[in-house]
Every structure is written in C-alpha cells, then in structure tokens.
Amino acid sequence: MLKQNRLLDAAYNLFIEKGITNTAIDEIVKKAGVAKGTFYLYFKDKEDILEKLIIRKSAEIVKKALNEIKDRQFSSPTDKLICFMEYIIDYLSKNKYLFRFLKKDFSWVFFKKITENEEFSEIKAAKETFLSNIKTGYSPEELEIVIFMIIELVSSITYSSIVKEEPAPIEKVKPLLLDTIRKILEN
Amino acid sequence: MLKQNRLLDAAYNLFIEKGITNTAIDEIVKKAGVAKGTFYLYFKDKEDILEKLIIRKSAEIVKKALNEIKDRQFSSPTDKLICFMEYIIDYLSKNKYLFRFLKKDFSWVFFKKITENEEFSEIKAAKETFLSNIKTGYSPEELEIVIFMIIELVSSITYSSIVKEEPAPIEKVKPLLLDTIRKILEN
Amino acid sequence: MLKQNRLLDAAYNLFIEKGITNTAIDEIVKKAGVAKGTFYLYFKDKEDILEKLIIRKSAEIVKKALNEIKDRQFSSPTDKLICFMEYIIDYLSKNKYLFRFLKKDFSWVFFKKITENEEFSEIKAAKETFLSNIKTGYSPEELEIVIFMIIELVSSITYSSIVKEEPAPIEKVKPLLLDTIRKILEN
Amino acid sequence: MLKQNRLLDAAYNLFIEKGITNTAIDEIVKKAGVAKGTFYLYFKDKEDILEKLIIRKSAEIVKKALNEIKDRQFSSPTDKLICFMEYIIDYLSKNKYLFRFLKKDFSWVFFKKITENEEFSEIKAAKETFLSNIKTGYSPEELEIVIFMIIELVSSITYSSIVKEEPAPIEKVKPLLLDTIRKILEN
DNA sequence: AATGAATGAGCATTCATTCAT
DNA sequence: GATGAATGAATGCTCATTCAT
Incomplete structure (x- = not known):
C-alpha cells in the first residue's frame, strides 16, 4: 500500500502544479517511481484517483x-x-x-x-x-x-x-x- | 454568419446530449454540415465555442x-x-x-x-x-x-x-x- | 494436479464464453481460484493451454x-x-x-x-x-x-x-x- | 485513394512477412509512409484492413x-x-x-x-x-x-x-x- | 470564405511474465 | 508447490489543428 500512497502523493502534486487535464498518467507513475501497470492495480483511471484524492x-x-x-x-x-x-x-x-x-x-x-x-x-x-x-x-x-x-x-x-x-x-x-x-x- | 450559427446550434445540441468532453469537433462540424476548417474560421477551439455558448x-x-x-x-x-x-x-x-x-x-x-x-x-x-x-x-x-x-x-x-x-x-x-x-x- | 484441471476447466469455459483472444490469463486464474504464478507452473502460455484443451x-x-x-x-x-x-x-x-x-x-x-x-x-x-x-x-x-x-x-x-x-x-x-x-x- | 493503396500494400507485405498478430499498425503506417491518423481515415482497425486485403x-x-x-x-x-x-x-x-x-x-x-x-x-x-x-x-x-x-x-x-x-x-x-x-x- | 484530406503528438490501457516470499 | 504484487514494453486509437486547393 506504500506504492498506492506514493501514487496519490505524486498525482496530487502534479494536479496542483499543472492541472488535472494536463497531467498524464505517465507522469504520475514516473513521479511516484512505480511502473505504469501499478497505477492500474490500484486505480481504475484518472477519475478514480482524482475522487479518492x-x-x-x-x-x-x-x-x-x-x-x-x-x-x-x-x-x-x-x-x-x-x-x-x-x-x-x-x-x-x-x-x-x-x-x-x-x-x-x-x-x-x-x-x-x-x-x-x-x-x-x-x-x-x-x-x-x-x-x-x-x-x-x-x-x-x-x-x-x-x-x-x-x-x-x-x-x-x-x-x-x-x-x-x-x-x-x-x-x-x-x-x-x-x-x-x-x-x-x-x- | 449562417455557418457560425449552425456550428453554435450543433455544438449546443451535442454538448447537451453527450457532454462537453465526449463531443469531438469532428462531430460538431458533421452535425452543422460544414467543413472542419470552417470551425477554425469562427472559433479558436472547443473552449471558445463553449464560452460563447x-x-x-x-x-x-x-x-x-x-x-x-x-x-x-x-x-x-x-x-x-x-x-x-x-x-x-x-x-x-x-x-x-x-x-x-x-x-x-x-x-x-x-x-x-x-x-x-x-x-x-x-x-x-x-x-x-x-x-x-x-x-x-x-x-x-x-x-x-x-x-x-x-x-x-x-x-x-x-x-x-x-x-x-x-x-x-x-x-x-x-x-x-x-x-x-x-x-x-x-x- | 487438481489445480491444473481447475485451470483447464476455467480456460475452457472462458474460451467458449468470450473467445480465445478476449480471455486474459488473469481471468483464467481468477476463475480457477489459483494464483497467477501457478498458471506458469503448468503451462508455457495461452497457446499451450489452448492446444492441450x-x-x-x-x-x-x-x-x-x-x-x-x-x-x-x-x-x-x-x-x-x-x-x-x-x-x-x-x-x-x-x-x-x-x-x-x-x-x-x-x-x-x-x-x-x-x-x-x-x-x-x-x-x-x-x-x-x-x-x-x-x-x-x-x-x-x-x-x-x-x-x-x-x-x-x-x-x-x-x-x-x-x-x-x-x-x-x-x-x-x-x-x-x-x-x-x-x-x-x-x- | 493513393494512400489507401499504399496502406493495403504495406499491410499485405508485413502480414506475409511476420504474421498478422505480430504486425503493429505503427509498422504498417511507417512502411506506407503515411501518418497514423491516415490509417484510421480509411480503415476501422486491423480486422478491417485484413478483410479488405x-x-x-x-x-x-x-x-x-x-x-x-x-x-x-x-x-x-x-x-x-x-x-x-x-x-x-x-x-x-x-x-x-x-x-x-x-x-x-x-x-x-x-x-x-x-x-x-x-x-x-x-x-x-x-x-x-x-x-x-x-x-x-x-x-x-x-x-x-x-x-x-x-x-x-x-x-x-x-x-x-x-x-x-x-x-x-x-x-x-x-x-x-x-x-x-x-x-x-x-x- | 470554405473545404476536408492529412497529420502525428499524445495518451490510456493491457497483459504476459517474473520473482521474492 | 504456490503465491500475487509489480512490472513496463507494446499498442491501439483519438482528435485538435493545418494548409493546399
């Protein structure tokens, strides 16, 4: 669940910094330092992580x-x-x-x-x-x-x-x- | 300016019907019966037509x-x-x-x-x-x-x-x- | 070898139900109730289980x-x-x-x-x-x-x-x- | 329609050469020398070009x-x-x-x-x-x-x-x- | 003013496979 | 034998935008 939190934090910072639409999932996972697949392990899509956030x-x-x-x-x-x-x-x-x-x-x-x-x-x-x-x-x-x-x-x-x-x-x-x-x- | 109005009407109906994000400019021009280039003659982008609407x-x-x-x-x-x-x-x-x-x-x-x-x-x-x-x-x-x-x-x-x-x-x-x-x- | 049979049965039902290409190994193991790694214990890949089936x-x-x-x-x-x-x-x-x-x-x-x-x-x-x-x-x-x-x-x-x-x-x-x-x- | 033919030819050669599944649409357009979007202008997907071929x-x-x-x-x-x-x-x-x-x-x-x-x-x-x-x-x-x-x-x-x-x-x-x-x- | 074929960067999503436990 | 979290390469597809006509 450490990775899930890393993803949530990374997403939050990027959403704040450059807006939700302008943030690609690619960037979130890169910032979180996890693989792309890991994102989809914990969240359905961008909407999903957004709501949780x-x-x-x-x-x-x-x-x-x-x-x-x-x-x-x-x-x-x-x-x-x-x-x-x-x-x-x-x-x-x-x-x-x-x-x-x-x-x-x-x-x-x-x-x-x-x-x-x-x-x-x-x-x-x-x-x-x-x-x-x-x-x-x-x-x-x-x-x-x-x-x-x-x-x-x-x-x-x-x-x-x-x-x-x-x-x-x-x-x-x-x-x-x-x-x-x-x-x-x-x- | 007839075409501009046709575009506004088409965009409005599509936005209402299927949401703003789910409406492609392609569909707007198709519904309005004008060419794609014509859209950009009157509006900067989707945001622009949306605001005017x-x-x-x-x-x-x-x-x-x-x-x-x-x-x-x-x-x-x-x-x-x-x-x-x-x-x-x-x-x-x-x-x-x-x-x-x-x-x-x-x-x-x-x-x-x-x-x-x-x-x-x-x-x-x-x-x-x-x-x-x-x-x-x-x-x-x-x-x-x-x-x-x-x-x-x-x-x-x-x-x-x-x-x-x-x-x-x-x-x-x-x-x-x-x-x-x-x-x-x-x- | 119970697990192998469970995998074969699960794969068969899914292949029948939704086609071979549309069936992911993920689904097979879920339906069979075994772990993903177990699949690779018994079969090389999807082709392999398909041929055996x-x-x-x-x-x-x-x-x-x-x-x-x-x-x-x-x-x-x-x-x-x-x-x-x-x-x-x-x-x-x-x-x-x-x-x-x-x-x-x-x-x-x-x-x-x-x-x-x-x-x-x-x-x-x-x-x-x-x-x-x-x-x-x-x-x-x-x-x-x-x-x-x-x-x-x-x-x-x-x-x-x-x-x-x-x-x-x-x-x-x-x-x-x-x-x-x-x-x-x-x- | 020249581009459509170029796509058909490119797809044919690649399908023959390396199989249908192993051919990515990316490769087809590269070989045909057209943009990716052009493929989708003429064909629905790989299935579609395959059938036509x-x-x-x-x-x-x-x-x-x-x-x-x-x-x-x-x-x-x-x-x-x-x-x-x-x-x-x-x-x-x-x-x-x-x-x-x-x-x-x-x-x-x-x-x-x-x-x-x-x-x-x-x-x-x-x-x-x-x-x-x-x-x-x-x-x-x-x-x-x-x-x-x-x-x-x-x-x-x-x-x-x-x-x-x-x-x-x-x-x-x-x-x-x-x-x-x-x-x-x-x- | 109007067209529409062509573009291609950009992006989400999948999934077979691995490996430390 | 068994697990399942983690991977990341691979890929299909979209769509706003341009520009020669």
Whole structure:
C-alpha cells in the first residue's frame, strides 16, 4: 500500500502544479517511481484517483477544523459553526492551490461522501452532534437543507473570492459571509 | 454568419446530449454540415465555442427573467429581485439539461461577462437600476458583494438540487432559498 | 494436479464464453481460484493451454464416437466409417459452442496429434483397424490421403454449416456430405 | 485513394512477412509512409484492413483462374471446373506465403463475399454460367451445396498440403484431389 | 470564405511474465 | 508447490489543428 500512497502523493502534486487535464498518467507513475501497470492495480483511471484524492484532502481539512474547535468554549452552537467555517476559509485562503484543485467540489456533496465513508466516522459523529445541538426555528429536515446551503455558499463564494478575486478579495468578503451565516441561522 | 450559427446550434445540441468532453469537433462540424476548417474560421477551439455558448444561453435566460418582471408592480425592490430569482429557478428546473450544461458557471462570473459585453447593454442597465433602488443597511460596495453572494447561492443550490437532487428536490429547497435571500437583504 | 484441471476447466469455459483472444490469463486464474504464478507452473502460455484443451476435447469426441460404433454390426467398413462420421457431425451440431472453439482444428492435424500421443493409444489402435479392414481401389499410401481428405471435408463443411449456416443448415448438408464420403470410398 | 493503396500494400507485405498478430499498425503506417491518423481515415482497425486485403487477394486469384480457362475448349463443364481448380491449386502452390495469409478463408465464404460485392460482378457472372451449364444428377439447390463442398475441400486440403505438408506434399495429393472432384460431380 | 484530406503528438490501457516470499 | 504484487514494453486509437486547393 506504500506504492498506492506514493501514487496519490505524486498525482496530487502534479494536479496542483499543472492541472488535472494536463497531467498524464505517465507522469504520475514516473513521479511516484512505480511502473505504469501499478497505477492500474490500484486505480481504475484518472477519475478514480482524482475522487479518492478529493475525498482524502477534503477530509483532512474537515478534521483539522474539527480539531481546532474541539477544546474551545462557545457561547452558542451557531458561534461554533461560524468558527468552524472561519477556520476552513482561512485554511483555504492559505492553500489557494489546494482549493483550486478541490474546486467547488469541496462542498456538501463531498461532505456527504465523507460522512458516508466508514473511514471517516468521526466526521459523521461531529456532524450529528452539531445538528442536534443547534437551536433554530427550522425543523430537522429544514435544518439539513439550511446547513447544506451554508456549506455550498461558503464553498462557492470562498472559491471565487480566493481563486478569481471575484467579487472582491477574501478579506473583504469574509466578514459579510460570516455575517450572512449568522443571519441565516439566527431566527 | 449562417455557418457560425449552425456550428453554435450543433455544438449546443451535442454538448447537451453527450457532454462537453465526449463531443469531438469532428462531430460538431458533421452535425452543422460544414467543413472542419470552417470551425477554425469562427472559433479558436472547443473552449471558445463553449464560452460563447454559455454567454449566449445565460443571457437568454436573464433576458427572459427581466422581461417577466418588467411590467409588474412590486411592493419593494427586494420582492422584485426575489421574483426575478424565482423565475430563473423555475426556468432552470424546466430545462434540466440546459442547466447541467451551464453547470455552476451560470453565476455572477458570467453575469459579469454579460454585463461587460456591449451586446448585452440592456442587462447591464437593469442591473444598475436594481442596485440603485434597493435599500438595505449595506454600503454600495458591500451591496455588490451581497448580490454576488445571492446569485452564487441561488446558482449553486439550484444546481445540485435540480441536477443531483441534493440536499432535496427543488420544490422543498426553493421556499427556504427564497426565504434566505429575504433574510440576507432585509435588515 | 487438481489445480491444473481447475485451470483447464476455467480456460475452457472462458474460451467458449468470450473467445480465445478476449480471455486474459488473469481471468483464467481468477476463475480457477489459483494464483497467477501457478498458471506458469503448468503451462508455457495461452497457446499451450489452448492446444492441450483442443487435444483433450477432440479426443473426448473421438472416444465417444468410437464407443458408439464399438458394439454395432455393419455390413461394410465404409458403413462403419460413415456411421462414425455421422455420430461426430451430430455431436458437434448439439455442441455448437464447443465446435466454434475447436474451429477447423478438429481435423486430421489434431487427429494425428492424438494418435501420436501415448495417452490416446486406443484411438490409434482403432484407426489402424479401420485402415486395414477397409477395401477400396486405393493403395495404402493413397488411402491415408483419402481418409485425411474425408476428415478435413467433414470437419470443414460441418463447421461452416453449423457455425455460419453456410451454404445451408446442417440437416440439408449432412445427407450430401455422407453421400459424398460413400462416393469417395466406393469404387 | 493513393494512400489507401499504399496502406493495403504495406499491410499485405508485413502480414506475409511476420504474421498478422505480430504486425503493429505503427509498422504498417511507417512502411506506407503515411501518418497514423491516415490509417484510421480509411480503415476501422486491423480486422478491417485484413478483410479488405483477403477479399482483394482472393478476387485476384479467381480472376486469374477465370482468365486462364476463358479461351480454352473443354469437353465438359466438369473438365472446365477441374481445370479451374487445378489452376488455383498450382497458383497457391507457387505462392505459399500468400496462401498462409489467406488461410482457409480462401473458401466459399469469401467467394460468396466476392460475388456479393458489386466490384467483382464479373466473377459472379462466371459463377452463374458455371452452375447453369454443369449437368449432374443434383437439383440446383443441391448443386450449390456440392460446389461449396468442392471449394472447401480444395481450399482445406491444399492448405495443409502446401503449408504443413500434411498428409503429403501437394504433388501427391493433387491427383487424388482432382479425381475426388470428378467422382463427386460425375453421377 | 470554405473545404476536408492529412497529420502525428499524445495518451490510456493491457497483459504476459517474473520473482521474492 | 504456490503465491500475487509489480512490472513496463507494446499498442491501439483519438482528435485538435493545418494548409493546399
């Protein structure tokens, strides 16, 4: 499984460096120092390694953010969620190339994949704790949708803000974004 | 320019039908009934025709939505914007394949491209009227960002809701989405 | 040698099912439930297992046909040969996929290989009894050639008749074929 | 269409020289002096060029044989057919490598393909003249089958005789073969 | 302006075979 | 005897792009 990891690392660096489409499997295996056949031993094709990489990297970020808020005290679950989101925004700001790679896929869809994956059960547990503690006017079903909306919003705005500097640099956008999250959750 | 339009139409139908990556320029020219060289007379490459197509289709939708709200009376600019957004959501719900093609690119980024393009000056004018009439607590600069956020939010949520049915079908998501827009703008 | 048999059976089923070229050794070992290296313990390559399989299956058919005519009385050795041939034609008609696999290789060439193989000495004996009993105008040397011609003719015609239905279905071809054999041998 | 012919010639020479499986399309285009894409402009794959080559070469031989017997007088249509067959046997004896390439496919199946192909209408006409002139005890339907049998027999026996020298060299086999044809046709 | 035959770099994918365990 | 991870040469095929007509 050492070789599989070498392949994942090599693919990640190349995807970041020169884009996914411009990276040939030939280059991945060369960089990983394994034979071409070995790639196909562990991955179906480029799509496959890409998805595994996205899940892995997304999970890494989420874990870091969870770790950050774990031992701190918050006056409300909303504050906790906002802090969690802020950590992720800051992290992605500092890792522009990682974010460019994750694109808007770092969103609920992958959050969902992560929480469905047994490998990342701790994230699932954290999510459920969040949902059960937050007190809003929303029904549980509505709350799921609202949380989805928040994650998509953060992911989407942060992406264009960081990667394309649209509509403004992230420093200008972040306060408005966090303020918007608060508005959505409170009352 | 007849041939250019034949190419755009052919490309659109093929992109919708079998995806962008799976459509070869060979097929586009065959469907358009023109020679291969003719393609390169009008477009730089596949990216180029794709962008022109996205701008064209996005503008079409925006024009329809503007037309819809033109002659109606609204109690507030916020209501007007929400009605405008609702029209777009409904239109995209009915044109799932068009939306799948536009992906999340039907967003501010392209809205911006449209407003910058002389060809679509009426859209630009409409946007400016909107911005100057809406009364919120935001500064003009902040308002631009907030409108950006709303468009990204609508575009992003509607996309996953319609195309992937995540987090729920569009009927369930729409009321919450419109409600969220109101929350963001009011107060 | 259990594993060798498991490999032969697996290969046979796959060859029948999806053709020889389309069957990878990978699939054979997977179906046989043995390791890849084990294949090379018993067979040189795909060609090798194929040849062994053809000899094995061809011999099986010949044995069955010999068994069929063993205890029956015939008015002449020609009648006996014709009955032998008819049994084989009927058997192959019922086992179209087997025949498609054996192709035209179920012919003298392999009949020869079988008779040369110590493992199948009873077939060799039967062949020699045939040759010494049949009374025709041919010299022994000519008779060998004529018998070769008959086997090739039967194998070749039956093949296209059963597998491709050319020039006609086997029911129409068979009487003419047996009649032709009689013509060749008599006088 | 010059390039298409260059490809056909190159493929033929390589197929003869080193076998079909051992010839890469890369080599064919290199030998033909055209680009790789050009191959796929004219042929679907290796199978496709192979089939076209077999039909072309088979037709060539048949045409030569027809030409040979065209202006000669024969005491009976049977003699004419035997002479026709003998010409083909002799031709293939002299062109062992061509025959190895055509394998047993130089048979009725391809004779049929040729006669169905508009390009080779003269061959079709010749075949029909043959069939209508020959007088045997067979019904027209039976005669078709019998002619098929003869062609398969000649093709099959000549192949192993020439290519594998089984059951004997062609000089020994030929008289018996022609004699057999006569037996089949005469009463 | 329009054509379409020709290009060939580029790439994914397969698979028989080996060998250390 | 048995294994199966690792190999990497071999190869088929695509497709955007050009350019002489």
